[in-house]
Amino acid sequence: DADVTQTPRNRITKTGKRIMLECSQTKGHDRMYWYRQDPGLGLRLIYYSFDVKDINKGEISDGYSVSRQAQAKFSLSLESAIPNQTALYFCATSVRTSASSYNEQFFGPGTRLTVL
Amino acid sequence: AQSVTQLDSQVPVFEEAPVELRCNYSSSVSVYLFWYVQYPNQGLQLLLKYLSGSTLVKGINGFEAEFNKSQTSFHLRKPSVHISDTAEYFCAVILSGAGSYQLTFGKGTKLSVIP
Numbered sequence: 001d002a003d004v005t006q007t008p009r010n011r012i013t014k015t016g017k018r019i020m021l022e023c024s025q026t027k028g029h030d031r032m033y034w035y036r037q038d039p040g041l042g043l044r045l046i047y048y049s050f051d052v053k054d055i056n057k058g059e060i061s062d063g064y065s066v067s068r069q070a071q072a073k074f075s076l077s078l079e080s081a082i083p084n085q086t087a088l089y090f091c092a093t094s095v096r097t098s099a100s101s102y103n104e105q106f107f108g109p110g111t112r113l114t115v116l
Numbered sequence: 117a118q119s120v121t122q123l124d125s126q127v128p129v130f131e132e133a134p135v136e137l138r139c140n141y142s143s144s145v146s147v148y149l150f151w152y153v154q155y156p157n158q159g160l161q162l163l164l165k166y167l168s169g170s171t172l173v174k175g176i177n178g179f180e181a182e183f184n185k186s187q188t189s190f191h192l193r194k195p196s197v198h199i200s201d202t203a204e205y206f207c208a209v210i211l212s213g214a215g216s217y218q219l220t221f222g223k224g225t226k227l228s229v230i231p
Contacts, residue, residue, distance in 0.1 A: 004159075040125065042206060042221035043160075058218075090159060105219060107152075107159040 003027045004108035006091050012114045019078045021111050023091030030096040032074040033105065034058075034066060037088040046089075049074055050096070081115040088112050119143075120207050122222035129197055130230050137192040137225045139207030149190040150208045150219070151181055160206065166190065177201065202229045 004025045013019050023032065031050050035043040045058030047066040055066055063085060067075045078085055089111045094103040123138040141147060151163040164175025171183040181192045190207060207222040 040223055042120075042223040043219075044221075045218060048218075092160075104162060104165070107161070109159045 004091060004093055004106055006089075006108040006111050008111060009109065010112045012116065013081055014116050015082055017081050017115075019081050019113065021076045021089055021091075021113070023074045023076070023108055025072050025091075025093045025106075025108075027093055027095070027106060028071075029093035029106075030071065031094045031103065032068065033092040033094075034064075034074065034076045035090045035092065036060070036085075037090060037110070043090065046076065078113075078115075081113075083115045086113060086115045120209055120220055120222035122205075122207050122225050124225050125223065126226045126228065128228045128230055131199055132196045134195050135193065135197050135201075135227065137205050137207075137227065139190045139192065139222060141188050141190065141207075141209045143188075143209065143211070145211060147209045147211055149181075149183060150210070151175065151179070151190075151192050152206045152208060152221075153177075154204045154206065154224075156203070163192070163205070197227070197229050199229050199231060201227060203227060 007022045033048045034046040036046055037043045044060050046060055046064050047058050049055045049068045052068050065077045091108040092105040094105045119142045121140045129135045149166040152160040153163045154160050163179055164173050164181055166173045166183045174180045179192055179194050181190055183190050204224045204226045206224050208219045210219050
């Protein structure tokens with residue numbers, strides 16, 4: 001079974017609809033992240049959470065909100081979807097480590113969202 | 117702020133030929149460097165990373181990369197590619213130091229291996 005799962009894997013919706021993308025992990029990691037990937041632009045950070053009570057905006061948070069329901073679950077919401085939010089969305093997790101070391105991020109399989 | 121430049125958006129190469137995917141970064145402080153691979157319809161997988169020590173880093177699937185501080189580069193190489201290496205490759209950096217977390221990605225390079 002995958003350590004980081006995302007649902008749904010594909011979603012088509014209409015402009016103005018509210019959409020929620022969900023991420024679950026069984027890795028026991030503290031930290032979770034949401035990225036979007038656009039062709040030719042790489043991945044950009046939307047939101048990140050270091051624990052259940054710690055949520056932070058990333059590079060491109062406008063138009064998005066998140067909820068950390070539990071250590072293992074981190075949801076991304078689009079309150080009123082618009083066409084330029086059509087993208088591939090990735091969830092990632094990492095573990096809290098000592099101050100001097102890097103904490104590798106592990107990525108889910110992605111959710112392809114199309115907003116018509 | 118750091119940024120990452122992947123100089124080639126697409127690289128076609130014949131099977132069993134060598135390949136180099138180029139990555140340059142800009143940062144005024146020390147960074148950690150990474151290459152991720154994304155196979156079609158899949159998430160990202162870590163290929164290799166440079167944190168410290170030897171500047172030549174070996175990763176999975178026969179890939180390696182060399183950190184060049186003076187050139188601020190971290191180019192990815194493989195001496196002989198296979199069809200299965202067809203994928204998109206992303207270079208990424210993160211500031212070294214306490215609690216570093218924010219990866220900055222390049223725009224990606226699509227490697228197409230031609231039979």
